[in-house]
Amino acid sequence: MRKNPLISLTLAWSVLAVVPLAQPQDLPPANQWIPEEAVAVIELARPEALLDPLLSQDLARALGALPVWQQRTATPKYREFMAVLGYLEGQLSTDWRTAARKLIGDGVTLALGPQGEILLAVDARDGNLLDQLHQILRGFAVAEAAKQGQADRVTSVEYRGVTGHSFGPKEAHAILGRRLLVANQPKILKYVVDLKDDPQGRHLAASPLYQGAARAAGKGAVATAFVNLQALRDRPGLQQALTAASNPLATLLLAGTREALKTANWLSLGMYLEGGRLILKAATDGQPPAPAQSAAFATPREPGTGALPNLAVPGAIAGLSLYRDLHGFYAAKNVLFPERTSGLIFFENMMGIFFSGLDLTEQVFGETRPEIRLVVAAQRYDPAIGTPAVQWPAFAAILRLRRPAAFGEVVEEAWQKAIGLVNFTQGQQANPGLILDRFAHRDTKGTVAYYRPPAASGQAPIDARYNFRPALARPGDYLILSSTDGLARQLIDALDREQAAPGPARPVTHTLLELEGAQLRAILAANFDHLVRKNMVDKGTTQPQAEAELGMLLTLLDCVGAARLDLGRPSGPLGARLELELKLPTADPPKPAQVNAGAPPPPNTTVAAR
Amino acid sequence: MSWEPLADPAWAWAPFEPSAAQPWDLRQAGHLYRRAAFGATRAQLDQALAAGPQRAIDALLEPAADVAAFNRSADTYEAAAASGASTHELRAWWLRRMIETPHPLLERMTLFWHGHFALSNARVRSAQLMADHVQLLRRHALGSFREMFEGVLADPAVYLGLGAQANRRARPNLPFARTLLEQFTLGAGQFTDQDIQAVARAFTGWFVFQQDLRYLEREHDSGPNRLLGRAGDWDARQVAQALLQQPATARRLVRQLYRWLIAEEDPPADAFLEPLAVELARDYQIGRVVETMLRSNAFFSPLAYRQRVKSPVEFAIGLVRSLGATVGTTQLGAALADLGQDLYQPPTVAGWAGHRYWLNRFTVLGRVQLAHTLLATSKGPNGPWDAALAVGPQDRPTAAVPQLLADLFLEGDLAEASQQALLAGAMSAGADAAQRQPDGLIECAARLVATPEYQLS
Numbered sequence A: 001m002r003k004n005p006l007i008s009l010t011l012a013w014s015v016l017a018v019v020p021l022a023q024p025q026d027l028p029p030a031n032q033w034i035p036e037e038a039v040a041v042i043e044l045a046r047p048e049a050l051l052d053p054l055l056s057q058d059l060a061r062a063l064g065a066l067p068v069w070q071q072r073t074a075t076p077k078y079r080e081f082m083a084v085l086g087y088l089e090g091q092l093s094t095d096w097r098t099a100a101r102k103l104i105g106d107g108v109t110l111a112l113g114p115q116g117e118i119l120l121a122v123d124a125r126d127g128n129l130l131d132q133l134h135q136i137l138r139g140f141a142v143a144e145a146a147k148q149g150q151a152d153r154v155t156s157v158e159y160r161g162v163t164g165h166s167f168g169p170k171e172a173h174a175i176l177g178r179r180l181l182v183a184n185q186p187k188i189l190k191y192v193v194d195l196k197d198d199p200q201g202r203h204l205a206a207s208p209l210y211q212g213a214a215r216a217a218g219k220g221a222v223a224t225a226f227v228n229l230q231a232l233r234d235r236p237g238l239q240q241a242l243t244a245a246s247n248p249l250a251t252l253l254l255a256g257t258r259e260a261l262k263t264a265n266w267l268s269l270g271m272y273l274e275g276g277r278l279i280l281k282a283a284t285d286g287q288p289p290a291p292a293q294s295a296a297f298a299t300p301r302e303p304g305t306g307a308l309p310n311l312a313v314p315g316a317i318a319g320l321s322l323y324r325d326l327h328g329f330y331a332a333k334n335v336l337f338p339e340r341t342s343g344l345i346f347f348e349n350m351m352g353i354f355f356s357g358l359d360l361t362e363q364v365f366g367e368t369r370p371e372i373r374l375v376v377a378a379q380r381y382d383p384a385i386g387t388p389a390v391q392w393p394a395f396a397a398i399l400r401l402r403r404p405a406a407f408g409e410v411v412e413e414a415w416q417k418a419i420g421l422v423n424f425t426q427g428q429q430a431n432p433g434l435i436l437d438r439f440a441h442r443d444t445k446g447t448v449a450y451y452r453p454p455a456a457s458g459q460a461p462i463d464a465r466y467n468f469r470p471a472l473a474r475p476g477d478y479l480i481l482s483s484t485d486g487l488a489r490q491l492i493d494a495l496d497r498e499q500a501a502p503g504p505a506r507p508v509t510h511t512l513l514e515l516e517g518a519q520l521r522a523i524l525a526a527n528f529d530h531l532v533r534k535n536m537v538d539k540g541t542t543q544p545q546a547e548a549e550l551g552m553l554l555t556l557l558d559c560v561g562a563a564r565l566d567l568g569r570p571s572g573p574l575g576a577r578l579e580l581e582l583k584l585p586t587a588d589p590p591k592p593a594q595v596n597a598g599a600p601p602p603p604n605t606t607v608a609a610r
Numbered sequence B: 001m002s003w004e005p006l007a008d009p010a011w012a013w014a015p016f017e018p019s020a021a022q023p024w025d026l027r028q029a030g031h032l033y034r035r036a037a038f039g040a041t042r043a044q045l046d047q048a049l050a051a052g053p054q055r056a057i058d059a060l061l062e063p064a065a066d067v068a069a070f071n072r073s074a075d076t077y078e079a080a081a082a083s084g085a086s087t088h089e090l091r092a093w094w095l096r097r098m099i100e101t102p103h104p105l106l107e108r109m110t111l112f113w114h115g116h117f118a119l120s121n122a123r124v125r126s127a128q129l130m131a132d133h134v135q136l137l138r139r140h141a142l143g144s145f146r147e148m149f150e151g152v153l154a155d156p157a158v159y160l161g162l163g164a165q166a167n168r169r170a171r172p173n174l175p176f177a178r179t180l181l182e183q184f185t186l187g188a189g190q191f192t193d194q195d196i197q198a199v200a201r202a203f204t205g206w207f208v209f210q211q212d213l214r215y216l217e218r219e220h221d222s223g224p225n226r227l228l229g230r231a232g233d234w235d236a237r238q239v240a241q242a243l244l245q246q247p248a249t250a251r252r253l254v255r256q257l258y259r260w261l262i263a264e265e266d267p268p269a270d271a272f273l274e275p276l277a278v279e280l281a282r283d284y285q286i287g288r289v290v291e292t293m294l295r296s297n298a299f300f301s302p303l304a305y306r307q308r309v310k311s312p313v314e315f316a317i318g319l320v321r322s323l324g325a326t327v328g329t330t331q332l333g334a335a336l337a338d339l340g341q342d343l344y345q346p347p348t349v350a351g352w353a354g355h356r357y358w359l360n361r362f363t364v365l366g367r368v369q370l371a372h373t374l375l376a377t378s379k380g381p382n383g384p385w386d387a388a389l390a391v392g393p394q395d396r397p398t399a400a401v402p403q404l405l406a407d408l409f410l411e412g413d414l415a416e417a418s419q420q421a422l423l424a425g426a427m428s429a430g431a432d433a434a435q436r437q438p439d440g441l442i443e444c445a446a447r448l449v450a451t452p453e454y455q456l457s
Helices: A009-014 A047-054 A057-064 A067-073 A076-092 A096-104 A127-147 A186-197 A208-217 A236-243 A248-254 A257-263 A326-331 A342-354 A360-367 A404-428 A485-500 A517-526 A528-539 A543-558 B026-037 B042-051 B053-061 B067-081 B088-100 B104-117 B127-140 B145-153 B156-161 B174-184 B193-202 B236-245 B247-261 B270-283 B286-295 B312-323 B329-338 B361-377 B384-389 B398-410 B416-429 B432-436 B438-449
Strands: A040-044 A108-112 A118-123 A155-159 A162-168 A171-176 A179-183 A223-228 A266-274 A277-284 A316-323 A368-377 A394-401 A434-441 A444-451 A471-473 A478-482 A509-516 A560-568 A575-582 B206-209 B212-215 B225-227 B230-232
Touching: A047 A096, A057 A067, A067 A543, A076 A096, A076 A127, A096 A118, A096 A127, A118 A186, A127 A162, A127 A171, A155 A186, A162 A186, A171 A186, A179 A186, A208 A223, A208 A266, A208 A277, A236 A257, A248 A257, A248 A342, A316 A517, A326 A360, A326 A368, A342 A360, A342 A404, A360 A368, A360 A404, A368 A485, A394 A404, A394 A485, A404 A434, A404 A444, A404 A471, A404 A478, A434 A485, A444 A485, A471 A485, A478 A485, A509 A517, A517 A528, A517 A543, A517 A560, A528 A543, A528 B067, A528 B088, A528 B329, A543 A560, B026 B042, B026 B053, B026 B104, B026 B286, B026 B312, B042 B053, B042 B398, B053 B104, B053 B286, B067 B088, B067 B127, B088 B104, B088 B127, B088 B312, B088 B329, B104 B127, B104 B174, B104 B247, B104 B286, B127 B145, B127 B156, B145 B236, B156 B206, B156 B212, B174 B193, B174 B236, B193 B225, B193 B236, B247 B270, B247 B286, B270 B286, B312 B329, B312 B361, B312 B398, B329 B361, B361 B438, B398 B416, B398 B438, B416 B438
Parallel strands: none
Antiparallel strands: A040 A108, A040 A223, A108 A118, A118 A179, A155 A162, A162 A171, A171 A179, A223 A266, A266 A277, A277 A575, A316 A368, A316 A509, A368 A394, A394 A478, A434 A444, A444 A471, A471 A478, A509 A560, A560 A575, B206 B212, B225 B230
């Protein structure tokens, strides 16, 4: 295992591992049987922590009640699978849930090598059951091979006192004590046997990189993952991912992450289950950009600064709080984006029109503070106008200004120019334009632009443009740019509440993303028909197939309460923490959600101006 | 290409009857389905062979399936996609309709009329108007051209698409009038500049306001006008009637239909098409002329056999329909646009030039790539290959697989030596079992549909 395979980082991020496993009696931990050259290792240290909820009768009953599950289990293939499972249960004299606990209960380790080598180690609690199952499966394999006229396909070979078996050319396995080893090449299995017998062998557990990652993952993880970035760094795909900087928006969002990964030797992931929450912690030894570096625009320079808490508005689907110095970002654009793309040129041309006569770097972006917040929230529609066929959530950006009195009106003027330009373009195409109006909420004045209601008001569905009533408001130091005036009003209230009881900035966080599963589900459910149709033409599915796919997605979202991603640790190595609140299905699944159905008068209602 | 017996138009347009010299076989059944239905599965070809040519044509003209129910369902999907300025979603739904319709001849003819009127959303900029326009074409695709033409002249999309949204008395729209005469009806050389002036003046007063067609009396030029040698105070409806009374209109339409259903090469003499032109001019019933062409000796003659170059839509839909499968059509619509046929956006008012202009070194390569994608992503109730080959995986003898595929896609038109050479690599790449599996089948099929023969309809 010396050369590099193309192993997707995505795969590594999606699973987990690093602490030594509880090993079967008389055997060293599985990570001591894994060659040092492994580029990615996933270790499931506490299978019972996953098996207990997943194999519970409660969950089985709840899943059985789901229409999507019933559809899946009504297929002939599923029935065939269940027949085989029943046969195995009979042969093993136990039910499959008990068998699963006994077979993988002491841990599972999966290692990937640089040339696509795969090694799986499964530590069983019951060695006899493992042997029994192996004998049965071997019998199946022999019978199948004979049926296909390839009786010699199933082989057993003795190597250094270990019996290795193979059911086909792409698989080799052996059972040592209560540990099952499976490899995709026989030579990997031999390598492991050699390593096992060699006390001086270079195994993963002794690797300083692995040890560093294990320390970062911490103790008590249900599962951990280790990725050797040092070994993968030269891969063309990874190199390209770490160097490509043609998309300014991606660069702004990812901030110093790319730079940190460039210098990182390892990446570790740890998965924890705490109460009803699933927590994923990611860490690397990569360092964030130094303050003088062009990519340092996400690094707070003053103590106690960082991303602000997200603003709470009713019906919030997502909140993203960023610490980004837009002035520093734009001042470094020639270094960050040496190539002037058409997108960048268009952006500069447009901003040049809106902020004519001003220097974009100093006099526009220099007027903003680094605390930026974005909010996405469900919206309700004025019944007198109607509901659009495709319902978009409202969204807004909240910027903090350094000199709100001086710069606020400059932005207001630029915004009205933008609305005018939209109207001009729409007019050229004989499409309806926006009507400008002023509104007041509490002590804040704002500007809203809205479309004239359709002739047949109140009759759904109406055009998608009625999702938008773009608004601008300037409460205090803040500037709100919102897709609807309803959300702008909500944000004015939220900022008032924040001012009354300010939350602390998060100095170790430069990115804070929060998602509300129930609201996300609700907006998807509200657009269910549209998404089904889109799925049908995108994938060529039938309507029932598309409905089943989306039903599955909604069911998954039912299982997620809230999600929260912290990214940052600007003063030290790059780190991330993802928290998912899990709500495993119960026997009484939730009813299909509707956007703010039954809610009291809408917080974010789009009110028609007539 | 010429063929001696076709010198007699009466014989050419008489119903085809199989003979020893010209048997009703797989080649002819495949030919019929390519021209009238994009393509066919093996089972459909077998049914057609058993039924004989005339009954097979009966089934294509009037399918036993509930076409109205299918179209109602498809209309619902399209209606939901017809919003905003882009027709991309609409395009995907039309392609899906072509793939799934139980009445493929109707969709082929709708596509024909789309090319004839050649309205482009690049100018109309409204998915709703384009959907209404194509729906109008579909409604009359095999019905009355008179009603279709009158509908077209009342369709706001047509005015927007031809830049005629404001027909002022002071500024009659000459390009609009020219298109009406040259592309929609009479054809080039059948009218004078004075006729163009007359038609343009007759249409003054018609405006499109926010997608509604309205008539403003004060903007109509009601002075004396002379059209096709006749004086009068012409209005739009009278112009339509006058144009349909001209034999040149029926002749041009028949010639266009001949190109669509019979052959693109070697335009025939007027005398050859005259019986059909006379028939059409009687009441402008399109379906009757289409039926005559499909049933004719000319249709099943060497004059027609593989004498058209498949358009990208015919290539892709034919391939998918022959698998009895379906695919995601959003990406397919974009791929077809790259190959030169962007539905709802014909390149000019003359529609797609077609024929040999479909093929160049880039589009040929594009077709090969598209075929690979379609073969790999097709979905069928039991996997696409069962329907395509009319046998399940276990019933496909290894040796027969290449022949089954070659029969399905080329109906024996590939010389055996060429076929063996072509498939040798694909067949040896997989062993027995692999040839029954999707990968082996895709490789074989992709090689077959990349042949020059397959590009011809």
